[in-house]
Amino acid sequence: MMNYDETEIRKTFSLFANDFTEVRLLKSKLTVSGYFSDADTLLQNMKRYATTDGMNYYIVMNKIDPACYSRASRDRFVEYPKETTADSNIVERNWFLIDMDCERAKGVSSSQEEFDLSKRKASEVYKHLALLGFQKPVVTISGNGFHLLYKISLANCEESTNLLKDCLLALDEWFSDDRVKIDTTVFNAARITKLYGVMAQKGQNTPERPHRLSRIVDIPEEINLTDAETLMKLAKQKTKQEEPAKPQYYGQKTEFDIDEFIRKHNIQVTSESRTQQGRRIILAECPFNPEHRGKDAALFVRDNGGLGFKCLHASCSQYGWKEFREHYEPDAYTWRTTPRVNSAQPTKTPQEVLEKFKNEPDWWTASTAKQIDRSQIVSIKTNIKELDRRIAGLNKGEVSVLSGLNGSGKTSLLSQLGLEAVNQGYKVALFSGEMKESRIFNWTRLQAAGKLYTVPTEIDGYFLIDKETIAPINNWLDDKLYLYNNNKGNDIMRILEKTEEVIKDKKADLVVLDNLMAMDLSLISGDKYEKQSDFIKKLMQFAPQNDVHIILVAHPRKSMGFLRKDDISGTADLTNAVDNVFIVHRVNNDFKRLSGQMFGWHDGYDLYNYSNVIEVCKNRDITGTEDIFVGLYYEKESKRFLNDPHEIRHYKWEDSMPVKTYQWETDGAKLPFDLD
Numbered sequence: 001m002m003n004y005d006e007t008e009i010r011k012t013f014s015l016f017a018n019d020f021t022e023v024r025l026l027k028s029k030l031t032v033s034g035y036f037s038d039a040d041t042l043l044q045n046m047k048r049y050a051t052t053d054g055m056n057y058y059i060v061m062n063k064i065d066p067a068c069y070s071r072a073s074r075d076r077f078v079e080y081p082k083e084t085t086a087d088s089n090i091v092e093r094n095w096f097l098i099d100m101d102c103e104r105a106k107g108v109s110s111s112q113e114e115f116d117l118s119k120r121k122a123s124e125v126y127k128h129l130a131l132l133g134f135q136k137p138v139v140t141i142s143g144n145g146f147h148l149l150y151k152i153s154l155a156n157c158e159e160s161t162n163l164l165k166d167c168l169l170a171l172d173e174w175f176s177d178d179r180v181k182i183d184t185t186v187f188n189a190a191r192i193t194k195l196y197g198v199m200a201q202k203g204q205n206t207p208e209r210p211h212r213l214s215r216i217v218d219i220p221e222e223i224n225l226t227d228a229e230t231l232m233k234l235a236k237q238k239t240k241q242e243e244p245a246k247p248q249y250y251g252q253k254t255e256f257d258i259d260e261f262i263r264k265h266n267i268q269v270t271s272e273s274r275t276q277q278g279r280r281i282i283l284a285e286c287p288f289n290p291e292h293r294g295k296d297a298a299l300f301v302r303d304n305g306g307l308g309f310k311c312l313h314a315s316c317s318q319y320g321w322k323e324f325r326e327h328y329e330p331d332a333y334t335w336r337t338t339p340r341v342n343s344a345q346p347t348k349t350p351q352e353v354l355e356k357f358k359n360e361p362d363w364w365t366a367s368t369a370k371q372i373d374r375s376q377i378v379s380i381k382t383n384i385k386e387l388d389r390r391i392a393g394l395n396k397g398e399v400s401v402l403s404g405l406n407g408s409g410k411t412s413l414l415s416q417l418g419l420e421a422v423n424q425g426y427k428v429a430l431f432s433g434e435m436k437e438s439r440i441f442n443w444t445r446l447q448a449a450g451k452l453y454t455v456p457t458e459i460d461g462y463f464l465i466d467k468e469t470i471a472p473i474n475n476w477l478d479d480k481l482y483l484y485n486n487n488k489g490n491d492i493m494r495i496l497e498k499t500e501e502v503i504k505d506k507k508a509d510l511v512v513l514d515n516l517m518a519m520d521l522s523l524i525s526g527d528k529y530e531k532q533s534d535f536i537k538k539l540m541q542f543a544p545q546n547d548v549h550i551i552l553v554a555h556p557r558k559s560m561g562f563l564r565k566d567d568i569s570g571t572a573d574l575t576n577a578v579d580n581v582f583i584v585h586r587v588n589n590d591f592k593r594l595s596g597q598m599f600g601w602h603d604g605y606d607l608y609n610y611s612n613v614i615e616v617c618k619n620r621d622i623t624g625t626e627d628i629f630v631g632l633y634y635e636k637e638s639k640r641f642l643n644d645p646h647e648i649r650h651y652k653w654e655d656s657m658p659v660k661t662y663q664w665e666t667d668g669a670k671l672p673f674d675l676d
Contacts, residue, residue, distance in 0.1 A: 008197025143200020433518020
C-alpha cells in the first residue's frame, strides 16, 4: 500500500520548488536525499520507498544554490548521502514557517484531542498575525499538528536569521502553553518541512493515535509577500531579556521572588501557562493603561531567572520589567546600605524552660540519657510499602518538607497521603493556597473512588466518578478531612491559630501546608529569609506540642541539574531544621538523563521502569541523611500512586457499597465543547 498521495505531492512541489529543490527521507538511522526539478521524476523515484513503514518525507522550502543540483543525488535518491542542503547553500529565504504541535511521548502520533488543540492554536496565531498586517498564509496539516507558511523574500544573512528567530520566540512567549508548543527551532535557512501528501508515520497506526496524511488545506487565491517591516512588528513583541532582579540592599544575598511580588502588590492575574522559555503570567490589565485588558499584558519569568514585562499595545511599547517593577516600587533600583542587626547580644533562656527541666542535668552522659521507646511513637503509614519499610511512616510530632518540580506529582501524593491517614482512623487538616476547594475535593474524591468507580471521557486521561459514589465518599470524609477556607486570608499566624483549633476540636493528626510561598509571613519580623527561619522554628515547636505530623510543601529553585535538597527554595533552615525532606520526581527523559549524569545509572536502571519516584533526602528518625529512592506507578484513572501496576486499593467508604470489579472498556463519556 502506497504511503503517499501523488496529487498532494505535486501541489507541494509546485509550491516550494524554485527550479529545483531537495527532498529528504528519514527513517531511524537511514537518510535518503535527492535533488529534483520536476514532480514526475520525484514520484518515479519515490516508488522505491512507497511501502516502507516508518519513512518520513521532507522538502527544503527555501531557494537553493543552483550548484547543488549537480550533486550525486541529482534526479535520484541516494542513501547515506555525503552532502545535503546546508544553511550556507540557501540563496534566498522564501517562507516563514510556524509549526504548532502538542507535547506528547516521543515516537507516537497525536491523538484526536491533541490534533484538535493544535488546530485551535493555529487559529489563534492566524488571527493575531492578521491584525499585525501579515498576508494570508498557506495552511497545512503536518500529520500530527498544523503549519502556517507565510510567503517572504529575505536575503540569507545573519540579520534575517535573527529576525525570524525573534518572531518565533515572540510567538512562543504569547501562544505556547502547557499542551501546545510553537516550535522555536525552525528559523534556520536550510529548514526542511513536510513533503505534504505523505503519510506521517510516528509509532504504530492505532485508533487512539492514528497515522494521518500530511496535506495542504488552504492556499490563498493570491499568495502575497509579508514584508520585513511586518515581521519586525512581530519580533518586537518578544520581551526584552533582562537580568534576574537585583536585591534592594547592597550586599543582601537573596533572589527576587516574582510570586511574592505579585501577592504583595495585589496584582491581578487571569492565567498562567508554560512556554519553552519559562512562565507566562497573563495580567488582568496593563498597569500603565487599565484599558489594555484581556491577554494584552503579561509577565515573563525565564528559566534562567530573567524577567520581562510586555504590553502588546504600541503606546506601551517602551515599558519593560524595570518600569513595571518601579511602577509598584519606585525605589526598587535605588541601592542602599543593608541595615545591620546587632548580633552580639547574648541569648537568654526563658525562665519557664529552666523551671520545666530543672530536674535534668546540664550535660547528659551515656547512662543518664533517655532511651527512645519506639512503641510510644505513633507513625501514620503512607501505604507506600517500600517507603514505610525504610522510614516506618510519618511520625507524629515531626515536620516534613515535600518538594518537586511542576508536574512531578506533589498534589496527587499529598491527597493520597491524606486519604491513607483517614483510612487508618486519623484526621487531616489541609491548607492549600493555590487550589480552589472544589478542585481539591474533586481530586480527592477521584482518588478515593479508584478506577473501579470511574468512567473515561473522550478527553485522554480525564475521568469522572460514578454519581452514586459521591455521597458515600463525602459522608466518609466529612468528619475526617478539613480544608482551610482561603477566603479568610492567608496570614500564617491565623492559619496556625485555626490549625490549633481544628487539632483541639476535631483531633487532627496530620497537617498539610501547601505551600510556603502561598502563606503571608508579613506579621513575622525580619527580611524574607529571617521570616522563613522564624516560621520553621515555630513549626518545629508546633508539631510536638500539638502531637501532629506537619507536611510543608516548598517549591524548588530553578535547577539545571538533577533536583537536590539544596535546590529547595527558601532559607537554609527549611531543610536543616525539619525531620524529613522528600522530593517527588517524575520519571521522564530529563530525569533519566540527569540522574544518569549524577549517579551513573544506566539506561536499563530499575527506577526507570516507574512513572514517579519519591526520594528521601533526609530522615532524622531512622536512616539519618541519605538518598533513598522509592518507585511508584501512576494510575491515570484515579490519580493514585500504586506499589505495583495491578494494585487495587480499597478505602473504608466502600464498606457500604456492593462489590464492584473493574469492567469498563467502553467509549468515553461525552463532554460537550466546541473546538472551532
